[in-house]
Amino acid sequence: MIKKKAVLLFDSSTVEKPITYQLIKKYDLWINILQAKFEPGSGGKLVIEIRGDKKQIDEAFTYLEEQKIKVDFLDKEVSLNSTKCNHCGACVSLCPVGALQINRQTYHLEFNYQDCVVCGYCADACPVQAIEIVF
Numbered sequence: 001m002i003k004k005k006a007v008l009l010f011d012s013s014t015v016e017k018p019i020t021y022q023l024i025k026k027y028d029l030w031i032n033i034l035q036a037k038f039e040p041g042s043g044g045k046l047v048i049e050i051r052g053d054k055k056q057i058d059e060a061f062t063y064l065e066e067q068k069i070k071v072d073f074l075d076k077e078v079s080l081n082s083t084k085c086n087h088c089g090a091c092v093s094l095c096p097v098g099a100l101q102i103n104r105q106t107y108h109l110e111f112n113y114q115d116c117v118v119c120g121y122c123a124d125a126c127p128v129q130a131i132e133i134v135f
Contacts (some may be wrong), residue, residue: 001051004076005034005117008046014069015044027060028052034117035096047074047117074118076133080111084130090121091131 008019014040023029030051039043050057063124064071087109092100099115102108123131 002054002057003049003051005049007074008048008071009070010044012041012043014067016040017067019069023060027056029056029060076116076118076135078116079132079134081130084128085109086128088127090125090127092124094121
């Protein structure tokens with residue numbers, strides 16, 4: 001089984017299609033929705049983590065292309081340099097999925113890599129450049 005993160009971009013003609021349903025039902029994939037923003041009639045963006053075997057995933061992404069849904073794989077990662085971090089929390093409020101939190105007992109930044117969608121907001125906000133996007 002492999003795991004990938006991807007951003008699915010929908011235009012006005014595809015935004016109301018039952019895409020995640022098809023990925024689960026037709027291709028027997030495990031889908032975790034990490035972030036979603038849709039406007040019926042306009043378009044939208046869906047950030048997902050997808051798990052399955054390589055053949056299933058390849059077939060599913062072929063299906064997405066046929067449906068005119070643009071797919072961008074998240075091949076990047078966020079790297080936190082804990083020695084540079086001063087635990088100011090500037091990144092916490094910008095994280096759309098809550099992957100960054102300040103521990104209320106230690107007042108230290110905690111980063112949950114599994115929840116991260118690699119949006120980059122945290123790296124832009126970090127005043128000491130302790131957070132960076134790596135490829």
